[in-house]
Amino acid sequence: MDLEFDASYDDFRSEVREFLSKNKPPKTFGMSEEEKPSRVGWLSLLIEHGYWARTVPKEYGGYGDSPDLLKTVIMDEEFNRVGVARGLNAQGPSMLVPTLLTHGSEEQRKKWIGPTMRGEIIWCQGYSEPGSGSDLASLQTSAVEDGDDFILNGQKIWTSTADMAQMCFILVRTEPDAKKHAGISYILMPMDSPGIEIQRLETMSGSIGENSFNQVFLTDVRVPRANVVGKRGEGWKIANTTLKHERSSLNSNAEGTLVRLANLMQKETIGGVPAMASPLYRDRLMKLQARALTMKHHGMRMLTCSLKGEPAGVAGLIVKLQNCQLSFDMAALALDVMGELGALYDHSKYERERGYWQALSMFSLGLIIGGGTAQIQKNIIAEHGLGLPREPKPAKA
Ligand SMILES: Cc1cc2nc3c(=O)[nH]c(=O)nc-3n(C[C@H](O)[C@H](O)[C@H](O)COP(=O)(O)OP(=O)(O)OC[C@H]3O[C@@H](n4cnc5c(N)ncnc54)[C@H](O)[C@@H]3O)c2cc1C
Numbered sequence: 001m002d003l004e005f006d007a008s009y010d011d012f013r014s015e016v017r018e019f020l021s022k023n024k025p026p027k028t029f030g031m032s033e034e035e036k037p038s039r040v041g042w043l044s045l046l047i048e049h050g051y052w053a054r055t056v057p058k059e060y061g062g063y064g065d066s067p068d069l070l071k072t073v074i075m076d077e078e079f080n081r082v083g084v085a086r087g088l089n090a091q092g093p094s095m096l097v098p099t100l101l102t103h104g105s106e107e108q109r110k111k112w113i114g115p116t117m118r119g120e121i122i123w124c125q126g127y128s129e130p131g132s133g134s135d136l137a138s139l140q141t142s143a144v145e146d147g148d149d150f151i152l153n154g155q156k157i158w159t160s161t162a163d164m165a166q167m168c169f170i171l172v173r174t175e176p177d178a179k180k181h182a183g184i185s186y187i188l189m190p191m192d193s194p195g196i197e198i199q200r201l202e203t204m205s206g207s208i209g210e211n212s213f214n215q216v217f218l219t220d221v222r223v224p225r226a227n228v229v230g231k232r233g234e235g236w237k238i239a240n241t242t243l244k245h246e247r248s249s250l251n252s253n254a255e256g257t258l259v260r261l262a263n264l265m266q267k268e269t270i271g272g273v274p275a276m277a278s279p280l281y282r283d284r285l286m287k288l289q290a291r292a293l294t295m296k297h298h299g300m301r302m303l304t305c306s307l308k309g310e311p312a313g314v315a316g317l318i319v320k321l322q323n324c325q326l327s328f329d330m331a332a333l334a335l336d337v338m339g340e341l342g343a344l345y346d347h348s349k350y351e352r353e354r355g356y357w358q359a360l361s362m363f364s365l366g367l368i369i370g371g372g373t374a375q376i377q378k379n380i381i382a383e384h385g386l387g388l389p390r391e392p393k394p395a396k397a
Contacts, residue, residue, distance in 0.1 A: 005070060005073075006070070009070055009071070009074060012071055013078065016051070016074060016075055016078040016079075017078055019049055019051070020084065023045065025042050025085075026039075026041070026042055029043070029085075029119070031122045031161055031164045031165075033164070036119070039088065039119040040118050043087065043117065044118050047061070047062065047063055050063040050065055051079075051086060051087075053087075053093075054071070054075075055067045056101070056113060059110070060101075060109050060110060060113040061114020061118065062113070062114075062117060069307055090122060090161070091123050091124060091125050091161070091169075091246075092116040092123035092167075093117055094245060094246070095125065095242045096112070096123050096169050096242065098245045099169075099229070099238060099242045099245065101113070102241055103229055103241060104229055104230075105229075107226070108188070112188065121166050121167055122161065122165045123166075123167045123169060124161050124162040124167075124168045124169075125159065125160070125168070125169060126169065126170030126171065126189070127139075127170075127239065128156060128157050128159070129141060129154065129156055130155060130157050133158075133373075134373060134375075134376050136239070137181045137236060138180055139171055139172075139184065141154025141155065141171070141172045141218060142154055142172060142173050142174075143172035143187065145174070146222075148225050148226075149222040149223060149224055149225060150172070150174070150185075150187065150223050150225060150228075151220055151221065152187075152189070152218045152220075152221040152222075152223060153220060153221075155215065156170070156215065156218070157215045158213060158215075159213070159215065159216050160213060160214075161212055161214075162198050162216050163200060164212065165191050167189065167190055167191060168191055168216075169186065169188055169242065170187050171185070171186060171187075172184070172185055172235075174233055174235075178233065182233060182236070185228050185235040186229045186230060187223055187227050187228050187229070187235075188227040189221065193221045194221070194222075195218060195219045195220045195222075196217070196218060196221055197217040197219070198214050198215075199214060199216075200214050201214055201215060203366075204362055205345075205358075205359060205363065206345070246371045247317075247319070247372065247377075254296070254323065254327070255296060257327065257330050258289055258292050258330065260356075261285065261288070261330055261334055262276070262285065264334055264337060264338075264357075265281060265282075265285060265337055268337050268338060268339075268352075270337075270339070275337040281333065281336070281337055285333065292326065295322055295323060298319070301315060302315055302316060302319075313385065314385030314386060317381045318381060320377060321374055321377040324367040324368045327364035327367070328365055330360070331357050331358075331360040331361035331364060334361075335361055342358070344358070345358035345359070345362075
């Protein structure tokens with residue numbers, strides 16, 4: 001494995017640096033309606049220069065370059081260096097767009113991809129239901145065909161950003177008599193359709209969390225038949241494409257967080273001595289550093305596979321499991337180092353770094369569950385990656 005960049009990439013790195021020195025991003029470009037003008041302006045500029053939607057074809061609103069993973073790494077490194085997000089970290093661009101590129105009709109790609117990449121449309125993901133989380137294929141929200149529409153009834157839960165979204169990619173049961181994986185369809189549902197009620201759910205992170213959490217109730221909601229992605233009843237395959245992209249996008253900038261953690265340990269004192277001088281805490285930091293470096297080199301190994309056109313296989317399955325746990329463990333060390341101040345959050349005047357570590361702790365705990373829990377990831381790795389026997393099913397009463 002070669003860990004150096006070819007000299008031919010130097011020009012590209014300089015070009016990205018120059019762009020970042022000349023163009024300042026808006027202060028915030030998140031998902032709210034108020035941020036829409038600055039979000040759309042900034043994302044459109046990034047697309048124009050090829051730093052966002054780089055490999056999305058031009059006819060769908062992207063930059064239209066061929067894939068070059070090394071350029072992607074360079075862009076990520078340079079944007080991280082100046083602390084600017086490269087694009088919008090949201091479910092539409094990272095999960096729906098790659099799904100539409102694989103399974104969407106030409107009409108759907110033309111209609112939805114460009115506005116999603118430019119941040120004109122915010123999406124939410126309507127998968128989970130009360131009682132159907134890990135066992136997602138047991139979902140019950142129904143969709144019955146009526147003329148040119150489907151009529152949807154049911155309830156979704158844990159729907160991140162549903163209160164900000166204009167659209168939802170939702171899983172519904174269209175063939176109630178088919179086997180559970182067979183009767184599901186994948187539909188694009190406008191969130192302003194009559195019959196949708198959104199209720200906000202409070203989370204432990206209070207007002208410092210990044211995402212909003214909701215439950216969504218559907219009563220006789222009409223969605224055009226043209227909004228079904230792929231074939232009716234074949235939504236399970238499409239849902240899994242989205243999940244694959246969700247899990248690979250749940251990555252972390254472990255090295256950056258580690259540097260921040262080391263700085264905290266230099267500053268925080270325990271009994272008048274910096275936490276960094278404590279053998280116990282230093283030992284924990286070293287172990288985290290080893291894991292962060294392992295994940296970095298693991299990422300490079302996957303990159304090399306990808307450049308050679310080889311599938312990542314089991315290596316790809318461990319990314320989400322390891323990175324989410326690593327983020328949580330780094331936050332846990334930071335909170336321990338802060339002692340009793342570590343327990344403060346929600347804008348206490350004594351909190352450190354404006355609650356960054358508390359927010360990271362609660363957010364990464366959520367990510368260990370979201371997108372498929374750690375236990376489910378371990379099952380997938382064991383059964384699909386390592387070929388171990390399937391988990392025994394509980395006996396029927
Ligand atoms: C931060 C966050 C954001 C989310 N955003 C969204 C969203 O936008 N849209 C959406 O649709 N959903 C979202 N979710 C929901 C998420 O996908 C589910 O919470 C997750 O799939 C787990 O389902 P559940 O909560 O029903 O737990 P359950 O499936 O009830 O699991 C409970 C426990 O049992 C374990 N378990 C269950 N089955 C097995 C098994 N076969 N083997 C071993 N252990 C098992 C689980 O690992 C877990 O520990 C989000 C969740 C979080 C935390």
